[in-house]
Amino acid sequence: MKFLEKSLIAGLMTICAAMAQAQSFETSARAAYVYDQSTGTVLLAKDAEIPLPPASMSKLMTIYMAFEAIADGRLSVDDLLPVSAHAASFGGSSMFLDTTDRVRVEDLLRGVIVLSGNDASVVLAEALSPDGTEAGFARMMTERARQLGMSNSVFVNASGWPAAGHRMSIEDLGILSRRLITDFPTFYPLFAETEFAFDNRVPSNSQNRNPILRMGIGADGLKTGHTQEAGYGLAGSAVQGDRRVIFVITGLDSARERAEESERIVNWAFRQFAERDIAIAGTQIATADVWMGAQQSVGLTVAEDLRLLVPILHEGAVDARVVFDGPLQAPVTAGQAVGELIVTLDGLPEKRVPLFAEADVPLGGFSARMRTAALVLWSKYGFAPGTEPDGA
Template sequence: MNTIKSGLTAGIMMLCAGLAHAQAFETSARAAYVYDQTTGTVLLAKDAATPLPPASMSKLMTIYMAFEAITQGRLSVDDILPVSTHAASFGGSSMFLDTTDRVSVEDLLRGVIVLSGNDASVVLAEALSPDGTEAGFGRLMTERARQLGMVNSVFVNASGWPAAGHRMSTEDLGILSSRLIADFPTFYPLFAETEFAFDGRVPSNSQNRNPILRMGIGADGLKTGHTQEAGYGLAGSAVQGDRRVIFVITGLDTAVARAEESERIVNWAFRQFAERDVATAGTRVATADVWMGAETSVGLTVAEDLQMLVPILHQGSVNGEVVFDGPVQAPITAGQQLGELIIALEDLPEKRVPLVAETDVPLGGFSARMRTAAMVLWGKYGFAPGADAGADANGA
């Protein structure tokens, strides 16, 4: 494995020259996760991998699976679903359904998203469950969560009703929120709706509980949660300019604290970080030796335009390292991933960028094989192949 300092490091340092260091954000939340979806940058992670009671925020997984079923044609927004005795038995936040109701999927989706209906969640779950039960749907939710990369989530029910073993991490909720936004752009605007007066039956229960939707900070989702065990939580998202920020907090003591902390996080994420162009697609950042190729080396380039989110007051250095297995075996195809550029900025997780071959390198002929044999002999017997070859062998 070759690890080298990238020539791009100097470029990044010049890019950030004159900026100073951003102060780390302190949150009173039990756990928190803040993610800049535009650049793929994690801005804050406090106990983010710890599985905790998610309360109604776990309804986001029920909604994801309902959206998925609709896009796959297994469910329609016009379908009418029955309300079972089990679904009608739930208290807490509710659409106040009873067993005489027959409800459209469209109304049920709004009932879950806007009204946080436990009953609506169960109606959808029973319709999509492999065995027709909420418990069966919970097992299906857990399986699908693993496929989405949510490794710290286990679902026992569809609503987040307190139950032993029903857990999600704030990081998993962040992953899920990001997937909802990216995978279902047609349905996502439902999360910004502030009111849903289902059937006019309970006017006092028609308002979306998400406090950031009315703050004028670009918020357009997603879901609140509260139980005595979990405290007050929120999976939220906001857009300002070209950037979207997703955040998840949990374990706050009051609804007021949840609202205040959410606004603080959104303001911090947008005001304390700025997007910077680092490199354009095709920029060569290193050279790798080639084994048995028509050429002795190949350039390693950035496959796509590279932007990076940096603290607006950053003055520290930025480290960049290129990592690849070398020498690289020919044949090589242009665009083939050969390594990674790892960029580290203080107070932010490292960013890993794929590096690809700049050009094709076909297998070499007889002369290439002889050259390779000579290189092997040089290495075996300690001969020096020359200063330039030595530099190439280190990937510089």
């Protein structure tokens, strides 16, 4: 068996012919990650795998674990949680809690999401920690992050308060943002709330710090972050039409620059790329030879409609090909995964889509085996059974 490549049918190449390279996006962010959720396309990755101080953006992990605890019954939105002296001691962004408070979980969630409350983050952490401490919860955060595929994240606390070794990559924050949106659609609308005046304690502290929520660009989340070490950062998401774009930036010099760069990224992602139909489910993309089968070949198809995000300009090379380990060995079953369609567009990562056998190909009888033997002899010696090479 050999690794083979097959040319695609003309129709697929015609559809792809208009695709081209989008102009590259230059960002002033220290690190950046832009992801189109509808097609699973990474549009931009700048130092995205480097672990960096995430500041308050790491509160997204605390929120994720609180959502999980509510979903599996360990926590209820109506539970009243006590505020420890440790939680009440935090300055910076705050709900202004004190040790006499017992706070509803739902209020704490808003306190973290809308107000970026350090105190609220610690209250949730201590409630969910196996030993009742923020440090114990941070260890849980790191372990859960690994399970979610976030390999460049280590948590020391629940709030993103500056601490040695507390790090997340921008890509990991992108993964976490996607999971919050897809795993908890009931809770995710909390991220779009622009105001939360908890107990009217500090009315001037009631505004959501996320600047993109008020820009009219379809933004509906997620979280800002800022420390002196990290600079200004934002994990954001916006929806326009049927598309959702998720992005993370960090290392900006000011809140204004963070807001302006976020808007630039959203506009670029939506205006410089468009979705295109590439193949319809069941369409024959190519054929593969079958070894010892009742038929000599089988069609290869995609199981679902294939739409790709493509640059809007008409000037770049496109590479679309089918690869499989072949010839395929009979019997082949309809729906069996047998190869991949690989589409490459300049400036974007390649897209790999599984290909499946279009029909059953049972093991052939005597004539099929003889035909296969003839093909082997022909390919190896240049003659078929019953013939002799010239000069024999």
